[in-house]
Amino acid sequence: MKVLVIGGGAREHALCRSLSLDPDVNALYCAPGNAGIAEVAELRPVDALDGEAVARLATELRADLVVVGPEAPLVAGVADAVRAAGIPVFGPSGEAAQLEGSKAFAKDVMAGAGVPTARSYVCATPEEVDAALDAFGAPYVVKDDGLAAGKGVVVTDDRAAARAHALGCDRVVIEEFLDGPEVSLFAITDGVTVLPLQPAQDFKRALDGDEGPNTGGMGAYSPLPWADPKLVDEVMASVLQPTVDELRHRGTPFSGLLYAGLAMTSRGVRVIEFNARFGDPETQVVLARLRTPLAGVLLNSANGTLDAQPPLSWSEDAAVTVVIASHNYPETPRTGDPIEGLAEVAEQDAPNAYVLHAGTRREGDAVVSAGGRVLSVTATGSDLAQARTRAYKAVARIGLDGSQYRTDIAAKAAEGR
Numbered sequence: 375m376k377v378l379v380i381g382g383g384a385r386e387h388a389l390c391r392s393l394s395l396d397p398d399v400n401a402l403y404c405a406p407g408n409a410g411i412a413e414v415a416e417l418r419p420v421d422a423l424d425g426e427a428v429a430r431l432a433t434e435l436r437a438d439l440v441v442v443g444p445e446a447p448l449v450a451g452v453a454d455a456v457r458a459a460g461i462p463v464f465g466p467s468g469e470a471a472q473l474e475g476s477k478a479f480a481k482d483v484m485a486g487a488g489v490p491t492a493r494s495y496v497c498a499t500p501e502e503v504d505a506a507l508d509a510f511g512a513p514y515v516v517k518d519d520g521l522a523a524g525k526g527v528v529v530t531d532d533r534a535a536a537r538a539h540a541l542g543c544d545r546v547v548i549e550e551f552l553d554g555p556e557v558s559l560f561a562i563t564d565g566v567t568v569l570p571l572q573p574a575q576d577f578k579r580a581l582d583g584d585e586g587p588n589t590g591g592m593g594a595y596s597p598l599p600w601a602d603p604k605l606v607d608e609v610m611a612s613v614l615q616p617t618v619d620e621l622r623h624r625g626t627p628f629s630g631l632l633y634a635g636l637a638m639t640s641r642g643v644r645v646i647e648f649n650a651r652f653g654d655p656e657t658q659v660v661l662a663r664l665r666t667p668l669a670g671v672l673l674n675s676a677n678g679t680l681d682a683q684p685p686l687s688w689s690e691d692a693a694v695t696v697v698i699a700s701h702n703y704p705e706t707p708r709t710g711d712p713i714e715g716l717a718e719v720a721e722q723d724a725p726n727a728y729v730l731h732a733g734t735r736r737e738g739d740a741v742v743s744a745g746g747r748v749l750s751v752t753a754t755g756s757d758l759a760q761a762r763t764r765a766y767k768a769v770a771r772i773g774l775d776g777s778q779y780r781t782d783i784a785a786k787a788a789e790g791r
């Protein structure tokens with residue numbers, strides 16, 4: 375099978391790594407990719423937001439499957455263009471990707487499907503904003519309606535800051551604060567059949583102890599030793615299947631990856647958000663544990679044949695990933711800094727620990743930073759403590775001027791807290 379992956383972050387590196395290990399995959403391309411992906415896939419330049427260009431590239435490469443990684447191309451309808459060219463594609467239509475592209479649409483789908491989520495108001499005027507802020511009180515949760523790369527959400531006790539963020543957006547969703555730990559649960563679907571993956575936990579704040587601003591995600595781990603073993607079944611029944619059914623009944627069937635961001639509140643599971651693609655960095659740890667070859671599963675989603683997919687097989691290992699981010703991430707990240715130590719990790723830590731590239735590019739012989747999140751150092755082990763030790767040992771070998779990472783990824787879970 376010839377597979378083309380669209381995107382160029384650590385999620386796409388994780389996808390390409392798994393696909394490169396799949397015996398059914400005999401040619402692997404990534405567009406546009408990054409310096410790390412170039413080691414497992416052939417890179418092609420493309421404007422990932424241009425559906426016609428992606429469809430042309432897929433046709434040229436005679437791809438049997440196109441996997442669209444990030445949300446922006448999905449929302450822009452790139453999967454539709456590839457499908458129209460007659461090529462199977464893993465990823466939802468532009469319309470169905472509104473589940474991520476518009477928080478208001480997602481709320482409407484959840485209301486229709488009876489899926490538990492935070493109570494919310496969609497606001498477009500200062501009067502509506504004030505009324506919603508006062509209805510819920512602090513802590514205030516204010517979400518830009520559109521895509522914002524994980525940075526459109528403000529959670530604060532400061533009413534003035536909440537109001538300022540709301541007024542800076544065209545349309546906002548203001549909602550009830552949900553307490554309790556967060557879980558990311560992914561499911562692969564073809565629009566009818568839903569196949570859940572293993573849950574993971576993401577660390578969204580920039581600094582240790584969940585301090586600092588929200589980011590795209592600073593680290594992740596899986597499995598979740600503290601979670602109820604019935605969690606996946608429960609979320610399947612109360613969230614994932616009803617959402618997929620609702621979207622199908624609305625005439626916007628959702629195929630691809632349905633990402634449920636969940637809060638385990640004292641009153642039960644609530645959906646914080648949906649995404650329409652694999653999460654980053656959770657994908658790095660979920661795929662590190664998936665034993666079933668990936669390409670066939672994605673192709674079954676693309677072809678609408680997921681009912682024929684044998685059950686997924688999972689490693690008993692735990693996985694941890696630690697994101698190394700640029701100086702000044704998430705505000706205005708500095709790029710162009712040389713990255714040291716990649717060869718040392720490959721020589722001394724593989725295969726238990728390895729570096730997935732997020733924002734990197736090659737400059738002559740050097741690999742330099744090219745984005746806010748630069749690397750996602752991933753490790754496996756017999757338990758979280760071992761995976762964590764291995765991940766941080768590899769992190770310590772990496773040199774990147776001004777970079778930052780959290781030191782507490784999976785720490786509480788590894789200690790059984």
Ligand code: AMP
Pocket residue numbers: 492515517524527529549550551552553556578588635646647
């Ligand atoms: P989102 O982009 O919707 O995932 O929001 C980013 C982060 O903001 C989430 O991972 C949560 O940590 C936080 N958040 C979003 N919605 C809520 C909520 N209703 N209550 C508490 N925290 C929230």
Ligand code: GLY
Pocket residue numbers: 524576590591649652653654655656
């Ligand atoms: N890790 C959060 C996200 O992918 O949106």
